[in-house]
Amino acid sequence: MNAQDWGAIALTLRLAGVSTLLLLLLCVPAAWWLARSRSRLRPLAEAAAMLPLVLPPTVLGFYLLLAFGPHGPLGKMTEALGLPGLAFTFQGVVIASVLYSLPFVLQPLLASFRAVRQEELESARLLGANRWQRMRHVILPSCRSGVLSAACLGFAHTVGEFGVVLMIGGNIDGETRVISIALYNQVEQADYGSAHRLALLLLLFSLAALTAVYWLNARKNE
Numbered sequence: 001m002n003a004q005d006w007g008a009i010a011l012t013l014r015l016a017g018v019s020t021l022l023l024l025l026l027c028v029p030a031a032w033w034l035a036r037s038r039s040r041l042r043p044l045a046e047a048a049a050m051l052p053l054v055l056p057p058t059v060l061g062f063y064l065l066l067a068f069g070p071h072g073p074l075g076k077m078t079e080a081l082g083l084p085g086l087a088f089t090f091q092g093v094v095i096a097s098v099l100y101s102l103p104f105v106l107q108p109l110l111a112s113f114r115a116v117r118q119e120e121l122e123s124a125r126l127l128g129a130n131r132w133q134r135m136r137h138v139i140l141p142s143c144r145s146g147v148l149s150a151a152c153l154g155f156a157h158t159v160g161e162f163g164v165v166l167m168i169g170g171n172i173d174g175e176t177r178v179i180s181i182a183l184y185n186q187v188e189q190a191d192y193g194s195a196h197r198l199a200l201l202l203l204l205f206s207l208a209a210l211t212a213v214y215w216l217n218a219r220k221n222e
Contacts, residue, residue, distance in 0.1 A: 001197060007174055008182040009201075015090070015178060016158040019097040023105040023154045024147070026098070031109035032139070035116075050103045057100060061167025064096050068168065093169040093176050100164045105154040108213075112146025113139070145216040152216070156209035160202060 001009075034046050052060060067074045068087040075085055086092035116139055124134045140147065162180040169176030171185070179198055186195035 001194070004173060004177075005182060005194065005198065008177050008179050008198075011090075011174065011176075012159055012178040012180075015093060015097060016155045018094055019101060019158045020105075020151055020155045022094070022098050023101060024151060027102065027105045027109055027150065028135075028140075028147075031106055032113050032135070034106075035110055035113035049106055052100045053103045057161070057163030058167055060100055061096060061164040064092070064099070064164070064168045068092050087168060088170045088172060088176060090169075090175055093165050093178075096164045096168040097158045097161060100161060101154050101157045104157045105150040108146045108150040108153060109143070112143035116142060145219060149213045149216050152209050152213050156206060159205060 030049070034042060034049075039045075065087055066072050068085065069075045070079065070085065075087070078085055086095065120138055120142065121134055124138045129137065159178075160180060161178070162184070165176065165178055166181055166184075169178075171177055171181050177185075179202060183195055183198045183202070186192075186198065
């Protein structure tokens with residue numbers, strides 16, 4: 001592998017790490033609300049969060065590009081604040097990745113939170129634990145495998161993203177060129193040897209990530 005390939009790998013791992021951390025911070029409270037809420041808006045909120053499962057990534061990337069562009073609402077807001085634009089930047093790709101990988105983190109968390117027994121929460125509440133303490137000492141420990149599965153799936157899905165990253169980030173070396181885009185470039189250039197190495201790397205990584213998820217689920221069911 002050449003320096004550009006290693007740069008793409010490093011950028012991909014950085015993107016996946018940052019996105020996964022943000023996804024966990026966002027999805028843990030969101031999943032708990034969806035799991036316990038009786039609001040009439042809950043089905044709509046859950047459907048909106050799961051939309052990337054069926055929405056083509058280029059569609060999401062297209063609308064994000066419009067929003068982040070100089071004439072879009074987010075583009076105008078960042079310009080008014082004196083901040084750099086988000087289109088074709090690493091920060092923009094992070095936002096796009098968080099939105100696109102949201103269902104893959106939210107689903108395992110939802111399944112785990114819905115399995116938490118109400119008796120455990122009531123016992124903790126009677127012992128004087130507040131909401132944060134119940135989340136920290138009861139809910140998250142009992143849902144550890146679900147949280148780890150969510151992190152694995154979110155990380156792995158971000159590593160394999162292509163369409164949404166290409167739409168919002170383009171193909172900028174060292175800024176937005178992740179592994180999947182580097183692989184696409186090599187195929188376009190008929191450099192099949194290099195493309196094979198990157199494709200095999202992604203294949204093995206995906207297999208390892210899914211094996212970890214199924215192993216965690218098997219341990220939870222023991």
